[in-house]
Amino acid sequence: MGTSKGLKLIDLPLESAGRAEFYRKVTDNDQSQIRAIRSRLIFTGRAIPPKEVDSSAAVVKAVASDEQAMGYVERSAVDSSVKVVLSVR
Secondary structure, eight states, X not given: OOOOTTOEEEEOOXXXXXXXXXXXXXXXXXXXXXXXXXXXHHHTTSOOOOEEOSSHHHHHXXXXXXXXXXXXXXXXXXXXXXXXXXXXX
16 A cells, blocks of 8 residues: 555556455455555555556556556456556466
């Protein structure tokens, strides 16, 4: 949830199944737990919230257009404009 200096995190919409699945697989937390953790970090100034975009295509576009951006999408949304750094099954 925290970001390194200059790193810009891109998140899918709260309602998306992809977002819930990603956080469950990577952190073993559900959405309410993620919101609580994120709120504490933001309140204490230790993190800024990720930028939320409306679709996987928007995540790919945002990451492709900014070398400091990082996001997550399903494999089928990845194209040659972005680099995969971690694959979660």
